[in-house]
Amino acid sequence: MSETGQARGKSRRESILQAALDCFTEHGIEGTTIEMIRDKSGASTGSLYHHFANKEDIASTLFLDGLHNYSEPLLKGLAACSDARDGIEIMVTSYIDWVTENPDWARFIFSARGRVIRGAAAEALKDNNRKQFMALRDWLQPHIEQGVLQPLPLDLYHALVNGPIQDYCRAWLAGRVRHSPRQHARTFANAAWRSVAV
């Protein structure tokens, strides 16, 4: 019996993903080799390529998992909220909470975003985007109709509310700013509100 044979099936897959995430955050995606992931996870080359098609596949799996982990609590929080001002606040804080609680994931997401994604992962990504898009639209609609929020295109809402936090969080994760995004949560929420409220 092999020594590492213990970690079979799902757990082996998980260990590969975890090792890959560690390597990616430390050396960047391009900077990590399959060998690094293999050695760090304790898997063999064959095992690795049994679970994933290639390095790209590992990266996009992680990317989608990360996005999903972020958007789930956001959508849940939004669905449970009927006040416009509170909703904007939830969008801001749930983003900031996720980044500050999962800095490794967030760092990875920022670095992986913008890469060309192909195949099944691209479809899954579109799906994820569409789901988030529709949830946001459904939540906004009544507030816009009631004249509480401005009738802007949806993408503009995303830009105005998420844009500033994204930019600041990216800088924070890169170590370029001193204060945690949490300390500015109120500022961001206020700015977002002033941008989109009637």
Place this chain on the structure above:
Amino acid sequence: MSETGQARGKSRRESILQAALDCFTEHGIEGTTIEMIRDKSGASTGSLYHHFANKEDIASTLFLDGLHNYSEPLLKGLAACSDARDGIEIMVTSYIDWVTENPDWARFIFSARGRVIRGAAAEALKDNNRKQFMALRDWLQPHIEQGVLQPLPLDLYHALVNGPIQDYCRAWLAGRVRHSPRQHARTFANAAWRSVAV
């Protein structure tokens, strides 16, 4: 005499950069091989490695060139402007102008950002950031002292003013939104102003 020997010196270097930019925007940085760049530019492997240390070097050269092309007009415009509201407007429009006039470059910058940058390029990048940082600080200071703009940390200014445009432009370049950022320039400028004005 060799057939491609015509393109020597500076022009050969330029042709390599142009070919690389084309390949990078089409296939992503990871997706393009040295071979692609070599063939597209008409250079030989040796020539390519004479002008650049490696693929990374080509990418960071393009990255820095792109950043420089963007920040130069911005800083110039800002320096020539004394009104607070106009300055915010310039920040917004000069970003949007650059993206819409240089979509290939912008696409590349977005995809290359977040990658690990090492060595001399990292220093040059820091330098560029520092220069932009200081210019922004010098421009803001008097307006803050006069009580026209809020006394926020500099990074927050960047996030509030640039964040939304960045997010929207990224979506536009990816073909995810219909309207050009230009059509929303006023909205972005207004939102930015409301975010940072006293």
Place this chain on the structure above:
DNA sequence: TACTGACTAGAACAAAATTCTAGAATGATA
């Protein structure tokens, strides 16, 4: 003309990614 240094070509080499083959662990079935 002969010399210099920047530049180029393409073969040789090294490193990394991916495939392949043989076999071990696991769980279902008789």
Place this chain on the structure above:
DNA sequence: TATCATTCTAGAATTTTGTTCTAGTCAGTA
């Protein structure tokens, strides 16, 4: 418990990609 199909693992073999090396060519110049 024996056997069988399936999933999974190991590591060697192969392919692809990146980088270096060597022998030059070319343009300018003394």
